[in-house]
Amino acid sequence: MRILITNDDGIFAPGLWTLVRELKNIAQVVVVAPDREQSAIGTAVTLRQPLRVQRVRPLVPEVETYSVEGTPADSVILALGKLVTNKVDLVISGINQGSNLGDDVLISGTVGAAWQGYLRGLPALAISVAVTDSLYLDNGARLTALLAKRIESISLPTNIFLNINIPNLPLAKIKGVKITQLASESHTDTVEEGFDGKREYYWLMRQKVNTDADRKTDIWAIEQGNISITPLHTNPVNKPLPSVLNSLCSNLLQELLKT
Numbered sequence: 517m518r519i520l521i522t523n524d525d526g527i528f529a530p531g532l533w534t535l536v537r538e539l540k541n542i543a544q545v546v547v548v549a550p551d552r553e554q555s556a557i558g559t560a561v562t563l564r565q566p567l568r569v570q571r572v573r574p575l576v577p578e579v580e581t582y583s584v585e586g587t588p589a590d591s592v593i594l595a596l597g598k599l600v601t602n603k604v605d606l607v608i609s610g611i612n613q614g615s616n617l618g619d620d621v622l623i624s625g626t627v628g629a630a631w632q633g634y635l636r637g638l639p640a641l642a643i644s645v646a647v648t649d650s651l652y653l654d655n656g657a658r659l660t661a662l663l664a665k666r667i668e669s670i671s672l673p674t675n676i677f678l679n680i681n682i683p684n685l686p687l688a689k690i691k692g693v694k695i696t697q698l699a700s701e702s703h704t705d706t707v708e709e710g711f712d713g714k715r716e717y718y719w720l721m722r723q724k725v726n727t728d729a730d731r732k733t734d735i736w737a738i739e740q741g742n743i744s745i746t747p748l749h750t751n752p753v754n755k756p757l758p759s760v761l762n763s764l765c766s767n768l769l770q771e772l773l774k775t
């Protein structure tokens with residue numbers, strides 16, 4: 517199995533390398549990721565300037581690693597279109613430091629990168645941990661490895677594109693795994709004004725809203741201490757079947773506790 521790993525936190529982010537370290541045990545891993553942090557860049561693609569790529573020394577030995585002067589989505593397009601000549605079986609973006617819940621998925625570079633894999637007919641996972649100072653990245657990496665093994669072993673009748681959020685808790689405190697829907701609102705946007713000594717400036721600020729989220733949503737699942745797995749799709753025909761999701765996700769936490 518060959519796995520392409522990318523992210524939006526930049527090529528040297530700890531979440532990406534925690535994932536690489538774990539997945540290298542079960543697959544051949546290639547890393548193609550932006551050379552700097554690109555959080556909240558969404559699905560942006562660079563069409564009006566050339567892209568430069570550098571082969572860089574990996575933080576985990578013997579992993580083919582490329583740094584891209586471009587967006588997360590650019591990185592996946594370049595990887596699948598040019599850099600990785602062998603067949604890729606799975607695209608994984610993450611582990612992002614910070615949750616991507618509800619309408620976050622529309623601006624998330626983590627999700628934007630995974631989406632390019634999905635568009636090319638590959639199973640794609642976007643993985644996020646629900647804090648920015650991530651203490652429990654290992655849980656996310658081990659969960660992803662379990663899912664990757666399951667994706668390899670069951671034949672998928674539809675494309676799978678999953679947005680996965682993991683609470684920042686020790687494994688023993690995680691309550692369960694929920695297959696969820698996107699919450700309809702997650703943030704309010706406000707504008708702060710300031711003056712830099714020469715000119716006025718504006719900061720766009722996002723604040724999480726506490727929705728009384730219903731029990732089907734990703735926000736509810738995370739707030740209750742669950743791992744949230746949300747199937748995303750762009751076309752009703754490609755909507756993953758509930759039976760596929762159930763076989764991918766059944767007893768995941770139990771199996772994770774055994775690893």
Ligand code: MN
Nearest residue numbers: 524525555612
């Ligand atoms: Mn990020």
